[in-house]
Amino acid sequence: MIYWSTFLFPLKGMSTGAVLRAFLSGCARKLTREVPWPGARRLPQFRALHACPPRCAGHNKWSKVKDIKIPKDAARARLIAKYTMLIRVAVKEGGSNPEFNITLAQLIEQCRSKNLPKSTIEAAIKGAEKSKAAAQCLYEARGPGGCWLLIEVLTDNNTRSHNEIKHILTKNGGVLCDGARHNFDRKGVVVADRDGISTERALELAIESGAEDVQETEDEEAKPILQFICDMSSMKVVRTALEALGVHTLSTGMEYISNSPTPLLQLQLEASAVLLEALNDYPDVVRVWDNIQALE
Known part of the structure; x- marks a missing residue:
């Protein structure tokens, strides 16, 4: 810890608090130039001292999110959208029962291997009739x-x-x-x-x-x-x-x-x-x- 009174004791007639306020208000340079009474010593020039550690800007975490998570989530969303469309086309062409629709059965299997949610697969099958006609x-x-x-x-x-x-x-x-x-x-x-x-x-x-x-x-x-x-x-x-x-x-x-x-x-x-x-x-x-x- 730094004791400012160690540096300010030559300024007689001024309280330590007053001198400290002067330093904190940007007047330190003026105090070190002016001698308040005859025989007083001139204070040396001091540079600002930061005793606390610098705060992190937090950009590193955002860069990881921007460069890794966001592209990965976008790719995942594209994958889900594409398989949803494929499932809807397969249902329109061969029905919604995977036992009688080999293409649909293979697509469902591929979706599971890629960890697509079961609810997403079921929603794609149910929404096939209402979806727009698509062609491959x-x-x-x-x-x-x-x-x-x-x-x-x-x-x-x-x-x-x-x-x-x-x-x-x-x-x-x-x-x-x-x-x-x-x-x-x-x-x-x-x-x-x-x-x-x-x-x-x-x-x-x-x-x-x-x-x-x-x-x-x-x-x-x-x-x-x-x-x-x-x-x-x-x-x-x-x-x-x-x-x-x-x-x-x-x-x-x-x-x-x-x-x-x-x-x-x-x-x-x-x-x-x-x-x-x-x-x-x-x-x-x-x-x-x-x-x-x-x-x-």
Whole structure:
């Protein structure tokens, strides 16, 4: 603790409180220049002293919310919106009973694997009849470095979605064109937890279960997963075999798998990443498939 009287005792005739008030009111410099009576010593110049610790501005917490939580919540909201639309289309096409609607059953399973609330799934099924008619479209495109893209869209206004996707592609070095579909095969995919399974063991599991191939990737929450690729008619058989081998499967579905990868340089990879992010941020886009491969 600092005792101001230690510095102020030469000012006779002035109370310590008066001198202290002078210092606190911004008059310290004047007091140190003027000598109040003959023979008194001049006070030395002092700089302001802060004895208390500085207060934090609180920006660090906000930066974490802004840079991590808000984008994550936005991505989660987009995911829920897209699956809600897919469920409504599936109900309109095949009914609301998953036992007689394979597409709906697969969508419900995928929603559960992504931890979507049960109430959200039920609300999407019930609200299918009241929702606007929507159609699924598949756009073919070419991206930076000559990579091929398949863009699955679910929309109630095809003209609006077509124009918006064309704008996004043009702005980010891409273009709508034919020919992309030939670079992909329609396959069945069984998604499973990685659970510490090594690459060698994953290949063994693919062979033992009857899958054609296995890919190591991540889900929307950056959780490592395995994708066992097989013929569309063999999905149920492969999944049953994997579960018998002790693999925790999450979902099954049909996807487009690249049959001719396009190797890209680092700058092209970065440009492609920007394009893919912009496409996935558009609400009508369900998913984007690509044949991008990093050039070694």
